[in-house]
Structure formats: C-alpha cells, structure tokens
Amino acid sequence: MKQGELFQSQPQAEADSLARQDLLSRLPGLRSGGCPQGSDEAIVVMSTPEAHTACPNPYIGSWLAALPERAGEEREDPGPFTEDATGKKNSLVYKAHSYPTKVPPGIILRQLLHYTRPGDVVLDGFAGTGMTGVAAQMAGRPDPETRSEIELEAKRDGRAVEWGQRYAILNDLAPGATFIAAGLNLPVDADAFDRASAALLDRFDREYGWMYQTTVEGRPARIDYTIWSEVYTCPHCGGSVLFYDAAFDPETKGVANEFPCPGCGATVSKTRLERRFTKVRTLGGDVIERVEFQPVRIAWTQGSGRTRRTGVKTLDEEDHSVLARVAGLSWRGFPASELPIATMVHGSRLAPKGFTSVHHLYPDRSLAALGVLWSWVDETSDPHTRHALKFWLEQAFWGLSWMNRYKANDYSQVNRAQSGVFYVPSLVSECSVRYNLEGSSPSVGKRGTLVKLWRSWQPAENAVRISTGSATTLPIPDEAVDYIFVDPPFGENIPYADLALVVESWHGVRTSVAEEAVVDSVKGKTTETYGELMTACFREFHRVLKPGRWMTVEFSNSSNEVWAVIQQGLAAAGFVVADTRVLDKEQGSYRQVTAKNAVKRDLIISCYKPAVEMTTAVVAAGGGQHGVWAFVREHLRHLPTTDGHRSKARVVRERHADRLYDRMVAFHVANGLPVPMTASEFYRGLDAQFVLRDDMYFLPEQAQKYERFRITFRDLEEQQLFVTDENSAVAWLRQVLRRKGRPMTFAEIQPEYMKELQQASGSWSELPDLRVLLEENFVRDAAGAAWMVPDPKKADHLEQLRQVELLKVFSSYVGGRGTLPRFRGEAVLAGFKQAWADSNYRRIVEVGDRLPADALAELPAALHYIRNARKRLGA
Ligand SMILES: C[S@@+](CC[C@H](N)C(=O)[O-])C[C@H]1O[C@@H](n2cnc3c(N)ncnc32)[C@H](O)[C@@H]1O
Structure with missing residues (x-):
C-alpha cells in the first residue's frame, strides 16, 4: 500500500493535483529571476502549490489580494527597535532542521511586534529556513513562556504589545532552504507523519533489513553503525597502514598524532603518511579511483527495553559477505550528478581524494538504503505528508555519507559530519538508516522529535507564501509589504549554494548559482559583484515596501569592506539608516569562528524607506536648501527620542550633528543630487531649526518627550568617540571644547588628545597635526591663548578657508598614478564634492581608483561618490 493513500481525502487529492498541473503549465514563464535548475517535474514535486513553489511563486499577488482588509493604513511611526533582541536556540522549531546561520525566531518576533500590527504582511527576502514566517505565526499564537517574557519586557519599557497573526512572504535563492521553510511554516498532520515514517522504516526492515544484520554469540543483532578506517601507505616501507589500528586507542578513545608504522616501526603521522587509492565500482556502475577505506568494527544492538544489549565486534565472514552483496547490486534512484569541483569552495578537499560525483560521497549500503527510501516517499500521495517525510529523510544525506566522522567520545554517531565544509575524515561512522533516522534513543531521535514538533507547532493554513528565486526580482507587487x-x-563566510549541493541533488533541483550573493574567488565573485547584487536586492525591497515603513537587516559583519558595500547598497536603494547596534550570538557556526576575518558579532541595522512625498518633492526640486531640511525633518521623525532606561540612558548617536550631516550627504548622492551646503552651513541650520539637547537634535515635539525622559536620570551614558581619522578628531575636539564650557589652551587639550589618538587606525589616513586641526576648525579666544568652538558666523568663514586648504591638498592627488598609500580623507571628500558639483565624474573615478580598498571601506561617503560617478559615466 502506498504511504499517503491512507491519509488524504479524495477532494483534497484532486485539489492538490490540479494545483500541481497549474504550476507545471506556468513553469516555462517562471524560468528567470534566479529560478532553480531542475526539470519541470522535479520542481513541481518539490513544491506544495500555491503556498510553496521551488521556483518564483506566481500566486503571491492573488494571495495578497485575498487577505482580509485592514482598517487604517495611517499609523504612528514606531521608530527603530532599540531594545535588546534575544531569542532562544533550544525551541523545537528552531532545532528541527539545521542550516547555516539561522536566526532564532524570538529575535525576529520582537522586531515584528514592534514594527507591525496584526494582519500586516512581512517579507524576508533571504529567508533561509523561514524563521521570519515562524515568528509571524508566533505573533498570532505565542507559546505561554514567550508571551509572558515579551509582555514583561514591554511592561518594563512602558510599551504595549499587540499580539495577532501577521502574514509572511518568504523568499530564498536556494530550493533546499525554501523546502525547509515550507516544512516549518505549512501545516503537517503529525499523526500522518508518525504513521507514514514508522511504516517506511518497517517496510525497509522487511525488504532490506538484511543489509544491517549481523550475528553476535549465535543470535541476530542489528547493526547501529560500522566504523570504517582510511588505509594509508607508509612513506618509509611502502606497507599499508590501517589508520584505526595504528593511531586509534580504544581505551582512551583518542587518536595519536604520531605513531609507529606497523610494518617497519618508523614514527609516522597522518600528514606524513601517503594517501592510498583503490578502484571502486559504485552502485551507479562507474568505476572510480578514490582513497581506500576498510570496515574495522561494528556497533550492534540486540533486543529492546530491559533485554537490550549493545556491543562492538570485529567483522566476520558474514558481515563481509553482506557488504559484498550490497556492492554487487545495480541500483538507480540516487543522484549521480557530477560535483562542480572547479567552482566549489571546498572542491579542493574532495577531488584529490577521488570524490567527484554526489553518489561517490556514500558508502554503497547508505546509497542503496537512501535511494530505496527516497523512491518510496515519492509514492506518498498526500503532498504535506510527502513533504514531511522528505524533510525528515533529507537530514540524513550528510550523516549517512563518507563525511560522517567517527566520534569515539560521543554517545551517538548520528549526524556527525563537520558543518559548513566538505570534509571526508579518516575514521567514518557508517550509520544504519534506522539508527540515523530514528536516533540512538528513538524518544529523542529525529523521527520522534519531528512528531513532537508537528504536534505542538501547528502553522496556519494560509499564513505564508514561499518563493524560490533571487531577491533581485521578487514576484511581489509594488508597495505591498x-x-x-x-x-x-x-560576503565570503558561507558558500550556501555549495553546501546545498548534496541535498538539492537528491531533490533534482539546484540553486541558480549565478545569482548567489557571495564573495567567492573560486567562482570569480568579488566584493564588487557582491555589492552590486546586494544593492539590486535592496532596490527590490525598497520597491515592494510601503513608504515610511521599516526594514531590519541582521548582518554578520565579516570585513570592513563588505560592511561598506552594505551601507552603500542601502543608501543607493533609497533606505535611510536610523540605528545600528550589535547583537551577540552565543555561538557562531564553524566558518564564522574560524574564517580569518570572521567576527562573532552580528549587527542589527534599522532603516526606513522615506515617505514618498518627501523624496519625490526633494528630487523634483533638484535638491537645494529646502530639500536638506525636509530630509532632516523626516529623518529626525524616524529616530528614537530616547535610548535605554532610567538607570542606563544612552546617547542616540544618530542625532549628533556629524551623523545627520553624513546621512544628508548620502541621501543626496544616492538620489543624484548635488549637496547644496557646506558642513558649517548645515550645522548652523541645525541650530536654528531644531532643538539641541545633550548634543542631540530633536523636532520640537520630540524635545518635550525627551525632556520628560531626561528628568528620570542624572547622566547619559556617553558614547565614546574614538579618534580614528580627521573627521572623528574634529568631532572629538568639538565635544571636548563644548563640554568644558570655556576656551581650552593647546597645553590642556594635547595630553587628552594624545590619549584618544592611541586608538587611531587606518594606515592610509594622513591625520594633520593637532595644531592644523585647531587652526582649520576652531577659533582663538580674545586673548589669542585658548581655543573654542567658533560661533556660526565665524564658522562659515573658517569653513571656506578650510575648503580652500583641503582642495589644495586634493589637487595634489589629481593626475598622479598608482595607489595613494596615505592621504587626507577630508581632502578627498572635499575634492569629490567639488568635482560632483562640476559634473567632473571622471576626476572622481580617477582619484578613486588610486585609493586603497581598505581605506574606502572606512570612507563610505567616498565610496558613494565613486560608485555614483561610475554610474554617470556608464562604467
Ligand atoms: C544568512 S542566510 C539566511 C538564514 C535565515 N535567516 C535562517 O534563519 O535560516 C542567507 C540566505 O541568503 C540566500 N541567498 C543568497 N543569495 C541570494 C539571492 N540573490 N536572493 C535570495 N536569497 C539569496 C542564501 O541561500 C541563504 O539562505
């Protein structure tokens, strides 16, 4: 009997079949926009239309149109979310399926509750395993623990929480990822899965149980796993070295670094031994030459419950004959596609060992067993149960491969492959399918856990739509989100598409690698190409988002350069950043903690799409003074008035004059407008038009709110300003002089300044002497002995003089050749600004080409000019 026939009603089966036919008929028109590679049939089999398609989802528009009407689109701006974002990693739904760099749904839920109302539509364009969908559904039905945690936090901060279902659109380039997202976001009948998965394993035992049977003391026993050892050649005597026998100590369960060769006694180590190759006929019928493995031990179980016995044995004749019988099978039903070794990040780890196709990665028995199970699952007619069975089975694709490490000290050998990398170890645990899929202890094993998950976590029928394709072209109408x-x-930390290869090959549907946003030298993808793709994705997000609404970007910062292109991409797409803060994740995935430039800290960037009236009005007027103040008003409106609580009130950095100036410049450059005023004109305008409190600027109504908050604490926690370049040096001097409240002499300033300067970075940065900085940016008091912040009128004059100086310095960078190892960042910015105003884009590009990449990473404003100038030149 077929697995699913038991569980699906006739009308439902017909509706499912019609939905599939419909998707099949639409597929030819969906083949662009990062559509995965695979046959039409394979894509349809992997999908659960209309909710989930393993291609761009053509049903999102009609789904949006049918969502319940919501009253009142007008709402108060929530400002950026500035509370701590935490989320547990131990929930069943988070742990149900592994994937690199997952975000705990609790983190997303807190953001959703802040930015949205019940019935709103949220989008995750790089959705991975769909945790944003999970969070959207949790907002409707939070578990009691999460509910009370969040309500307590809100009470503490004086906020209200509006629980209620949100709708989610989840998009990812990888069909392997959206398949997981569907498993966690669409309803699954837990009982049906329980019965079907148990029946599947029982059927396997009936028909193929002989593969995993052995005999112990004359009685049958089940094989839990077989330990295989790599065989090497001794460089001294040329004899064979069975790694398990020579290096592994069963007593201590440790592997020796150095050990004697059993043939000649010479001291050897794994790195000094030579690989030994052997010809192997795979179950696909091809003959390959790969590193040699020998089975060395079998871990077995007899009986169950109280009479359960386990042990380890060496292989006897019967065991070898079972392996020989499996090896003699001719089989189909598994992927035999070649691995794209030349363009894979870890290709160099596999090819030299002889693994060049997906099926090479498996011991014969695992390949045969998985092939049988996978084909049986395809016989299941109920698509939800079939999806659930595959969701369960596919988690064994790594754990049953040659990549599953033998971990002697671990209680279980289930899924012990090193994550984030293709690595075939010298000692392998070849688990039986039941041991892997049901677990070493079935009650906490994979099958039992999934039954528990789907019993407790019941997603709504219509809450999400899942699409597979590039976020550069989303099948979503304008301003719908x-x-x-x-x-x-x-950037370069995690090659998602490469890592998805194994699982996606079994589905017969693979990620469209060309559209993957990654820095990958093997695939010829540079930071530039990554930046362009990310900018295109941000543009698309901007298109589908309603004006005045928010986007949160969680970003694991791998390098300054990548961070700069993200900021640049956001601005170029039209987003304005209102807040950036650090999120500590307790543990990073393998690549995150070991890659040379990886950092363990994540950034949470809150940005908004400015109200359409403001942007269009400013652009239509060609910029100008009015535009500047329209932008600043809009920006201040979106910034938090307060940060922190009574005991821990913090400065809102975004409200500082220099930061407002930077944002204003970025807005103008991104919209192709000239920057219509100097910094000192801008600062003077700020003083005249807005309310200044504690060095921060407010709209009048915000100032009142801030003042009410201000009387609840004594001191603001200062955000330390580090002197890293000319700009921050001037900002630091301004802060120190303002705070002192009286002019300061050079002798007073210098020791403090030198202390700060120790933080200075950027070997490229030519920082003028303190005296020059004072001369160019500040004025002397009447006695001429001490320095003070200039009053607005004098500041203007000073600024003009400074610009002349800076342009003089800039002119020395023009016309030269080769990289400028050291330069004055402010001079470059002044020069670029002038050149931009003169439409001299070539000058910007020429000088830009001379600036080292690490310097540009720290000068995002310069990067803005260069990129936009290139665009103007059509380069
Ligand atoms: C950091 S992961 C997201 C993980 C996710 N937050 C989760 O919890 O599972 C980034 C994702 O971006 C996807 N991706 C890469 N390039 C893409 C593109 N051009 N369009 C859409 N998704 C892309 C990758 O497949 C990967 O799943």
Whole structure:
C-alpha cells in the first residue's frame, strides 16, 4: 500500500493535483529571476502549490489580494527597535532542521511586534529556513513562556504589545532552504507523519533489513553503525597502514598524532603518511579511483527495553559477505550528478581524494538504503505528508555519507559530519538508516522529535507564501509589504549554494548559482559583484515596501569592506539608516569562528524607506536648501527620542550633528543630487531649526518627550568617540571644547588628545597635526591663548578657508598614478564634492581608483561618490 493513500481525502487529492498541473503549465514563464535548475517535474514535486513553489511563486499577488482588509493604513511611526533582541536556540522549531546561520525566531518576533500590527504582511527576502514566517505565526499564537517574557519586557519599557497573526512572504535563492521553510511554516498532520515514517522504516526492515544484520554469540543483532578506517601507505616501507589500528586507542578513545608504522616501526603521522587509492565500482556502475577505506568494527544492538544489549565486534565472514552483496547490486534512484569541483569552495578537499560525483560521497549500503527510501516517499500521495517525510529523510544525506566522522567520545554517531565544509575524515561512522533516522534513543531521535514538533507547532493554513528565486526580482507587487526582516548572506563566510549541493541533488533541483550573493574567488565573485547584487536586492525591497515603513537587516559583519558595500547598497536603494547596534550570538557556526576575518558579532541595522512625498518633492526640486531640511525633518521623525532606561540612558548617536550631516550627504548622492551646503552651513541650520539637547537634535515635539525622559536620570551614558581619522578628531575636539564650557589652551587639550589618538587606525589616513586641526576648525579666544568652538558666523568663514586648504591638498592627488598609500580623507571628500558639483565624474573615478580598498571601506561617503560617478559615466 502506498504511504499517503491512507491519509488524504479524495477532494483534497484532486485539489492538490490540479494545483500541481497549474504550476507545471506556468513553469516555462517562471524560468528567470534566479529560478532553480531542475526539470519541470522535479520542481513541481518539490513544491506544495500555491503556498510553496521551488521556483518564483506566481500566486503571491492573488494571495495578497485575498487577505482580509485592514482598517487604517495611517499609523504612528514606531521608530527603530532599540531594545535588546534575544531569542532562544533550544525551541523545537528552531532545532528541527539545521542550516547555516539561522536566526532564532524570538529575535525576529520582537522586531515584528514592534514594527507591525496584526494582519500586516512581512517579507524576508533571504529567508533561509523561514524563521521570519515562524515568528509571524508566533505573533498570532505565542507559546505561554514567550508571551509572558515579551509582555514583561514591554511592561518594563512602558510599551504595549499587540499580539495577532501577521502574514509572511518568504523568499530564498536556494530550493533546499525554501523546502525547509515550507516544512516549518505549512501545516503537517503529525499523526500522518508518525504513521507514514514508522511504516517506511518497517517496510525497509522487511525488504532490506538484511543489509544491517549481523550475528553476535549465535543470535541476530542489528547493526547501529560500522566504523570504517582510511588505509594509508607508509612513506618509509611502502606497507599499508590501517589508520584505526595504528593511531586509534580504544581505551582512551583518542587518536595519536604520531605513531609507529606497523610494518617497519618508523614514527609516522597522518600528514606524513601517503594517501592510498583503490578502484571502486559504485552502485551507479562507474568505476572510480578514490582513497581506500576498510570496515574495522561494528556497533550492534540486540533486543529492546530491559533485554537490550549493545556491543562492538570485529567483522566476520558474514558481515563481509553482506557488504559484498550490497556492492554487487545495480541500483538507480540516487543522484549521480557530477560535483562542480572547479567552482566549489571546498572542491579542493574532495577531488584529490577521488570524490567527484554526489553518489561517490556514500558508502554503497547508505546509497542503496537512501535511494530505496527516497523512491518510496515519492509514492506518498498526500503532498504535506510527502513533504514531511522528505524533510525528515533529507537530514540524513550528510550523516549517512563518507563525511560522517567517527566520534569515539560521543554517545551517538548520528549526524556527525563537520558543518559548513566538505570534509571526508579518516575514521567514518557508517550509520544504519534506522539508527540515523530514528536516533540512538528513538524518544529523542529525529523521527520522534519531528512528531513532537508537528504536534505542538501547528502553522496556519494560509499564513505564508514561499518563493524560490533571487531577491533581485521578487514576484511581489509594488508597495505591498508592511515590514521587511532580512538576514543577508554576508560576503565570503558561507558558500550556501555549495553546501546545498548534496541535498538539492537528491531533490533534482539546484540553486541558480549565478545569482548567489557571495564573495567567492573560486567562482570569480568579488566584493564588487557582491555589492552590486546586494544593492539590486535592496532596490527590490525598497520597491515592494510601503513608504515610511521599516526594514531590519541582521548582518554578520565579516570585513570592513563588505560592511561598506552594505551601507552603500542601502543608501543607493533609497533606505535611510536610523540605528545600528550589535547583537551577540552565543555561538557562531564553524566558518564564522574560524574564517580569518570572521567576527562573532552580528549587527542589527534599522532603516526606513522615506515617505514618498518627501523624496519625490526633494528630487523634483533638484535638491537645494529646502530639500536638506525636509530630509532632516523626516529623518529626525524616524529616530528614537530616547535610548535605554532610567538607570542606563544612552546617547542616540544618530542625532549628533556629524551623523545627520553624513546621512544628508548620502541621501543626496544616492538620489543624484548635488549637496547644496557646506558642513558649517548645515550645522548652523541645525541650530536654528531644531532643538539641541545633550548634543542631540530633536523636532520640537520630540524635545518635550525627551525632556520628560531626561528628568528620570542624572547622566547619559556617553558614547565614546574614538579618534580614528580627521573627521572623528574634529568631532572629538568639538565635544571636548563644548563640554568644558570655556576656551581650552593647546597645553590642556594635547595630553587628552594624545590619549584618544592611541586608538587611531587606518594606515592610509594622513591625520594633520593637532595644531592644523585647531587652526582649520576652531577659533582663538580674545586673548589669542585658548581655543573654542567658533560661533556660526565665524564658522562659515573658517569653513571656506578650510575648503580652500583641503582642495589644495586634493589637487595634489589629481593626475598622479598608482595607489595613494596615505592621504587626507577630508581632502578627498572635499575634492569629490567639488568635482560632483562640476559634473567632473571622471576626476572622481580617477582619484578613486588610486585609493586603497581598505581605506574606502572606512570612507563610505567616498565610496558613494565613486560608485555614483561610475554610474554617470556608464562604467
Ligand atoms: C544568512 S542566510 C539566511 C538564514 C535565515 N535567516 C535562517 O534563519 O535560516 C542567507 C540566505 O541568503 C540566500 N541567498 C543568497 N543569495 C541570494 C539571492 N540573490 N536572493 C535570495 N536569497 C539569496 C542564501 O541561500 C541563504 O539562505
């Protein structure tokens, strides 16, 4: 009997079949926009239309149109979320399926509750395993623990929480990822899965149980796993060295670094031994030459419950004959596609060992067993149960491969492959399918856990739509989304598409690698190409988001350069950053903690899409003074008035004059407008038009709120300003002089300044002497002995003089050749600004080409000019 026939009603089966036929008929028109590679049939089999498609989802528009009407689109701006974002990693739904760099749904839920209302539509364009969908559904039905935690936090901060279902659109380039997202976001009948998965394993035992049977003391026993050891050649005597026998100590369960060769006694180590190759006929019929493995031990179980016995044995004749019988089978039903070794990040780890196709990665028995189980699952007619069975089975694709490490000290050998990398170890645990899929202890094993998950976590029928394709072209109408949460791929740390290869090959549907946003030298993808792709994705997010609404970007910062292109991409797409803060994740995935430039800290960037009236009005007027103040008003409106609580009130850095100036410049450059005023004109305007409190600027109504908050604490926690370049040096001097409240002499300033300067970075940065900085940016008091912040009128004059000086320095960078190892960042910015105003884009590009990449990473404003100038030149 087929697995699913028991569980699906006739009308439901017909509806499912019609939905599939419909998707099949639409597929030819969906083949662009990062659509995965695979046959039409394979894509349809992997999908659960209309909710989930393993291609761009053509049903999102009609789904949006049918969502319940919501009253009142007008709402108060929530400002950026500035509370701590935490989320547990131990929930069943988070742990149900592994994937690199998952975000705990609790983190997303807190953001969703802040930015959205019940009934709103949220989008995650790099959705991975769909945790944003999970969070959207949790908002409707939070578990009691999460509910009380969040309500307590809100009470402490004086906020209200509006529980209620949100709708989610989840998009990812990888069909392997959206398949997981569907498993966690669409309803699954837990009982049906329980019965079907148990029946599947029982059927396997009936028909193929002989593969995993052995005999112990004359009685049958089940094989839990077989330990295989790599065989090497001794460089001294040329004899064979069975790694397990020579290096592994069963007593201590440790592997020796150095050990004697059993043939000649010479001291050897794994790195000094030579690989030994052997010809192997795979179950696919091809003959390959790969590193040699021998089975060395079998871990077995007899009986169950109280009479259960376990042990380890060496292989006897019967065991070898079972392996020989499996090896003699001719089999189909598994992927035999070649691995794209030349373009894989870890290709160099596999090819030299002789593994060049997906099926090479498996011992014969695992390949045969998985092939049988996978084909049986395809016979299941109920698509939800079939999806659930595959969701369960696919988690064994790594754990049953040659990549599953033998971990002698671990209680279980289930899924012990090193994550984030293709690595075939010298000692392998070849687990039986039941041991892997049901677990070494079935009650806490994979099958039992999934039954528990789907019993307790019951997603709503219509709450999400899942699409597979590139976020550069989303199948979503304009301005249809109320909030976006994204966790983009971050540069070079994780090659998602490569890692998805194994699982996706079994589905017969693979990620469209060309559209993957990644920095990958093997695939010829540079930081530039990554930046361009990310900018295109941000543009698309901007298109589908309603004006005035928010986007949260969770970003694991891998390098300054990547961080700069993200900021640049956001601004170029039209987003304005209102807040950036650090999120500590307790543990990073393998690549995150070991890659040379990886950092363990994540950034949470809150940005908004400015109200359409403001942007269009400013652009239509060609910029100008009015535009500047319209922008600043809009920006201040979106900034938090307060940060922290009574005991821990913090400065809102975004409200400082220099930061407002930077944002204003970025807005103008991104919209192709000239920057219409100097910094000192800008600062003077700020003073005239806005309310200044504690060095921060407010709209009048915000100032009142801030003042009410201000009387609840004594001191603000200062954000330390580090002197790292000319700009921060001037900002630091301004802060020190203002705070002192009287002019300061050079002798007073210098020791403090030198202390700060120790933090200075950027070997490229030519920082003028303190005296020059004072001369160019500050004025002397009447006695001429001490320095003070200039009053607005004098500041203007000073600024003009300074600009002349800076342009003189800039002119020395023009016309030269080769990289400028050291330069004055402010001079470059002044020069670029002038050149931009003169439409001299070539000058910007020429000088830009001379600036070292690490310097540009620290000068995002310069990067803005260069990129936009290039665009103007059509380069
Ligand atoms: C950091 S992961 C997201 C993980 C996710 N937050 C989770 O909890 O599972 C980034 C994702 O971006 C996807 N990706 C890469 N390039 C893409 C593109 N051009 N369009 C859409 N998704 C892309 C990758 O497949 C990967 O799943």
